[in-house]
Amino acid sequence: MLSRLPPLPAVRAFEAAARLGGFQSAGEELHVSAGAVAHQVKQLESWLGVSLFQRLPRGVTLTPAGRQYAAALQPLLTSLAEVSDAVRRQGDERVVTVTSVPSLVARWLMPRLGRLREQHPEIDMRVLASLHPVDFVREGVDVAIRLGRGPYPGLQADLLLEEWFSAVCSPAFKATAPELRTPADLLRYPLLHDEVEMRIPDEISWARWFKEFGITYTGGTRPSFSHTYLTLEAVANGQGVAIAAEPFIAEDLRSGKLVRLFEQRVPGPYRFHLLRLPEAEARPAVKAFCDWIKAEAQAERG
Incomplete structure (x- = not known):
């Protein structure tokens, strides 16, 4: 044979x-x-x-x-x-494999995994950072967190997080720019860009963000970074101002590492959804993880 x-x-x-x-x-x-x-x-x-x-x-x-x-x-x-x-x-029912985009893993999921370990020490997490569409069976993935509008045929899907874009900078940068009071004032300052906005149709770019306030922006796309978490590290180091969605900046806003320049926020066209095969939650570890992460997201939205 x-x-x-x-x-x-x-x-x-x-x-x-x-x-x-x-x-x-x-x-x-x-x-x-x-x-x-x-x-x-x-x-x-x-x-x-x-x-x-x-x-x-x-x-x-x-x-x-x-x-x-x-x-x-x-x-x-x-x-x-x-x-x-x-x-x-059958060899290890404790392992839960979750995949999400790199920036959400780095900026939202990772800071919360300590609470997951405290509440569910029986779960062994396997976290994958990826951008491509998920083949759950082929890749051995239990849960995926993906940005989109839906629907997701054949999958169980729950709303996890919404995108609200704010202009952010470091406290030190803000201290050097006391005259920065309105969105129009930003045109005189270095603006940092995500290359990801060029790969996702209709995602909020600087041009779209400014347009919400009646401002025309014809600037370039430099400096730019391949992922939001890299852009935000540059911002935290005082290199300029970026726009980023709430899930990516929430922890840094709470800690004071970043500050929001204006109260105005712009809603994004997509939402993060929790995706899995309909039979995935038959495994207790997967169900416990899904319940936990939905509760975390609900608290964040609240």
């Missing part, structure tokens, strides 16, 4: 390339180079004795045999992932 199985790493590389439409995207998902994916696919093609991809000057496309193989593989790999996940979980 084993001699009739194709090389499984090559199968995994092919499935990713077929699903994502190319070797480069597959390599990014599998954390290897596009060349490594191409090599694995070539190995699988040699084993099967048939071409699975047609190589084109600008990319690849599945051959008829490749389409047939990919369609048959997907349910098989899904079943393998499901049964493997079920067996793995």
